[in-house]
């Protein structure tokens with residue numbers, strides 16, 4: 001009886017801890033609306049953008065969708081590769097400076113958040129802002145914001 005109680009308490013604590021770490025792991029990604037995301041992108045495009053404006057935009061959709069159309073200058077990092085690419089960026093293996101802010105978008109904001117979280121949870125990104133678009137790429141298209149077809153594949 002007493003043992004069962006102890007087991008139950010231990011399980012409850014483990015569950016609580018798991019929930020807390022799940023909440024923490026998404027808290028470093030800032031979900032932003034479409035107009036804010038566009039403003040960040042626009043600022044990054046200005047000639048002589050300042051360091052704070054110099055953001056790495058990541059399209060975390062599959063490569064086939066990226067090739068059809070994407071946010072100009074965004075790199076393609078399909079969400080399933082985000083963890084690997086985040087580590088490569090952190091070690092500067094892809095010519096991307098990990099001291100730059102990162103902004104992800106996808107067809108679903110939840111995927112953008114989880115992909116960008118692979119960056120946010122790395123120590124190398126502890127001091128930068130990691131954003132995720134709280135909308136879909138099709139909302140960007142509907143808003144008639146610029147798109148392009150060619151670009152850098154991020155991995």
Ligand SMILES: *[C@@H]1O[C@H](CO)[C@@H](O)[C@H](O)[C@H]1NC(C)=O
Nearest residue numbers: 044045046047048049050051
């Ligand atoms: C950007 O910086 C370069 C080099 O510092 C300078 O020659 C150029 O005039 C600047 N352009 C603008 C639009 O400020």
Ligand SMILES: *[C@@H]1O[C@H](CO)[C@@H](O)[C@H](O)[C@H]1NC(C)=O
Nearest residue numbers: 048049050051054095096097
């Ligand atoms: C912006 O980022 C690019 C690529 O990482 C880098 O070459 C450039 O020097 C950066 N510019 C500023 C103003 O930080």
Ligand SMILES: *[C@@H]1O[C@H](CO)[C@@H](O)[C@H](O)[C@H]1NC(C)=O
Nearest residue numbers: 030031032033109133134135
């Ligand atoms: C994200 O978008 C949804 C749906 O439009 C909205 O309800 C929610 O408040 C937004 N979240 C943030 C953090 O902006």
